[in-house]
Amino acid sequence: MNAKVLLFALLGLPQAVWSQADTLGYGGPEGLDIYEELIEEDGGSVDPVIPRVAAGPVAWDVNDSLSFIPGYDMYCHWNTDVIFDRGNTARFVHDTLRLVLSQADCDHALPCEGKLNSPFGPRRGRMHYGIDLDLETGDTVRCAFAGMVRISKYNKSFGHVVVVRHQNGLETLYAHLSKRLVEPGQVVEAGDLLGLGGNTGRSYGSHLHFEVRFLDQPIDPLLVFDVDKGQLKASTLDIHKGVFASIAAAKAASSARRYHTVRPGDTLSAIARRNRTSVSALCRLNGIRSTSVLRVGQRVRVN
Numbered sequence: 044m045n046a047k048v049l050l051f052a053l054l055g056l057p058q059a060v061w062s063q064a065d066t067l068g069y070g071g072p073e074g075l076d077i078y079e080e081l082i083e084e085d086g087g088s089v090d091p092v093i094p095r096v097a098a099g100p101v102a103w104d105v106n107d108s109l110s111f112i113p114g115y116d117m118y119c120h121w122n123t124d125v126i127f128d129r130g131n132t133a134r135f136v137h138d139t140l141r142l143v144l145s146q147a148d149c150d151h152a153l154p155c156e157g158k159l160n161s162p163f164g165p166r167r168g169r170m171h172y173g174i175d176l177d178l179e180t181g182d183t184v185r186c187a188f189a190g191m192v193r194i195s196k197y198n199k200s201f202g203h204v205v206v207v208r209h210q211n212g213l214e215t216l217y218a219h220l221s222k223r224l225v226e227p228g229q230v231v232e233a234g235d236l237l238g239l240g241g242n243t244g245r246s247y248g249s250h251l252h253f254e255v256r257f258l259d260q261p262i263d264p265l266l267v268f269d270v271d272k273g274q275l276k277a278s279t280l281d282i283h284k285g286v287f288a289s290i291a292a293a294k295a296a297s298s299a300r301r302y303h304t305v306r307p308g309d310t311l312s313a314i315a316r317r318n319r320t321s322v323s324a325l326c327r328l329n330g331i332r333s334t335s336v337l338r339v340g341q342r343v344r345v346n
């Protein structure tokens with residue numbers, strides 16, 4: 044256990060000490076502007092519900108400060124075990140937050156060079172909360188932005204997975220790795236090697252499942268990266284409630300039951316293929332056998 048990991052074990056400090064509301068803006072180390080809060084033109088102010096780290100009267104030693112944990116002022120937690128600590132996260136209460144993604148050419152990197160295999164969004168009746176990028180097992184997987192490794196572990200779904208928290212509050216997740224090369228608490232730069240690509244966990248074929256999240260809520264990584272061009276979409280990213288609302292709507296749509304009405308000539312395998320499912324899944328959903336005869340007009344549940 045290195046000194047930093049040990050320090051995190053001591054983070055059960057009374058939170059109020061660190062969360063005195065004051066007039067401080069958010070900021071990164073050395074006054075770096077990491078994001079700015081956009082306030083409505085009509086003067087509507089933003090309710091500062093997310094506690095902010097105070098620098099004023101609190102006895103303050105930079106060596107035991109929490110401020111070196113990226114985004115601690117927003118999350119108020121640093122959990123190196125739970126991948127998404129939904130119950131413990133401050134809600135997004137702002138009109139719009141403009142996150143600064145890049146201030147120089149070298150401060151960001153595409154995690155791998157493979158093409159996009161599968162986008163973010165509804166997929167086979169479930170939400171896909173990231174993008175899938177093509178790679179071969181053993182290919183290098185690199186960190187998208189500077190930050191600190193929060194998670195490096197094995198997970199049943201994600202396989203070997205690494206999560207990095209960045210100064211602007213974004214978190215990036217790298218899943219199905221064959222090998223992890225970083226530890227929680229490790230400080231990483233954009234482009235640093237995090238691990239090797241693979242096919243571990245719930246994965247069918249080598250690929251990188253890459254997610255971008257803010258306050259434990261998923262964001263389409265293609266809002267951040269232009270995968271085809273291998274570069275950032277823009278140097279800033281605006282986050283507002285609409286971003287999450289559209290995701291919630293897509294999720295609701297993806298989980299709604301869908302049916303196919305049997306037409307002449309339809310077969311179970313053709314229906315399965317068209318709906319990106321399997322004959323055995325259709326049989327299970329509809330309580331039928333693969334040899335059952337379909338009637339024209341019969342409704343077959345497909346998800």
Ligand SMILES: [Zn+2]
Pocket residue numbers: 161171173174175251252253
């Ligand atoms: Zn995926």
